[in-house]
Amino acid sequence: MSKYINSHQSLSQRFIRYAKIDTQSDPNSPTCPSTAKQKDLGSLLLKELLEMGISDAEMDDNGYVYGTIPSNTEKKLPVIFFCSHMDTSPDCSGAGVKPIIHDNYQGEDIILPDDNSIVLKLSEHKDLKQQIGNDIITASGTTLLGADNKAGLAEIMEAANFLIKNPDVKHGTIKILFTPDEEIGRGVDQVDLKKLGADFGYTIDGETLGSIEDETFSADGAVLTIHGVSTHPGFAKGKMESAIKILADVIAALPKDTLTPEATHQKEGFIHPVSFSGQVEQAEAHFIIRDFTDEKLAEHGQFLEKTVTQVMAPYPNATFDLKIKAQYRNMKQILDQHPQIVQYGIEAIERAGIVAKPQSIRGGTDGSRLSFMGLPCPNIFAGEHAFHSKQEWVSVQDMEKAVQTIINIACIWEERS
Secondary structure, three states: OOOOOOHHHHHHHHHHHHHOOOOEOOOOOOOOOOOOOHHHHHHHHHHHHHHOOOOOOEEOOOOOEEEEEOOOOOOOOOOEEEEEEOOEOOOOOOOOOOOEEEOOOOOOOEEOOOOOOOEEOOOOOHHHHHOOOOOEEEOOOOOOOOHHHHHHHHHHHHHHHHHHHOOOOOOOOEEEEEEOOHHHOOOOOOOOHHHHOOOEEEEEEEOOOOEEEEEOOEEEEEEEEEEOEOOOHHHOOOOOEOHHHHHHHHHHHOOOOOOOHHHOOOOOOEEEEEEEEEOOOEEEEEEEEEEOOHHHHHHHHHHHHHHHHHHHOOOOOOEEEEEEEEEEOOOHHHHOOOHHHHHHHHHHHHHOOOOOEEEEOOOOOHHHHHHHOOOOOOEEEOOEEOOOOOOOEEEHHHHHHHHHHHHHHHHHHHHHO
């Protein structure tokens, strides 16, 4: 099997090319994609796919990019897809990204030049300890970098280019899928499964070198609306029941040492208020509810409702509505039914000369929802770190290993079929 070599720094330059394009998504926009600028990157990816010889590559009206690397083996194989997302998080500016390569990192703290208060400290970024001698890419201090998930885009594109140019590396049909709006939870809302035409796949959107994630949170969203009683504040005694204050009391009544993101880790779930708005007469809060089992998720929803009911007891004329809606479910429920997909992913990582690290995600990926749409889809490392922040960074050498892992996955499925 041929081994991928990052000649002339093609991978790092490809990543930097993508990172410079602002693709921040917008949760308040009703369109798909939520921001038209995501199509700027989509158009570049389409152009590069066509130039490398993927003749059926296309971008649809919703900004999804599709392409096919045809099979070059006589064996009958399942169709695999590789997926990454084009958008960056709304949590931090993605405009005017200036990527910087820090060659031959030696363990020093990295001070970003455009804002010296932004410092990547070795003591705070544990994975930097594994990067001695490697080349680290950061932004300049005023924006995020966009390694989440442009590292994944670059890695899939490099792997595709390698497979097209090396027909001696045998593989089945491989599909490429690049999605918009993953960061705002809409990454697969408009995906065309017929056009994709795959049996299963791998998202390339993970963190630490060697990680493969086959488990995510199960997730619900909740909207709590308090209907208060408004009256003139000068004559409000015994009459006013402020929806603002009631809602504030609800949030204050939720646990502070448990069941909250600030106090949980590993397999612990939470209830997290993410927005709050309103007036005396009506106030509304949005929550995200997370856990690794559907049973615990349901318990958290019941706990929220119980808390609201208790807080409302002293307010006889106020009422509330609590609407809880499913967002995504733990993909392990599906992947456990198809163990080979994860097993071959682990073997592919080990063939790249690194230790495979099966992990759970305290979050979700496009693969969470794709798995429940009939396309089992674990998540492979892309090498992105400190995402959604100005301290975001990625290692060129880790990205190279991700490219090799993608190639290995394609080869292993061909060998074993």
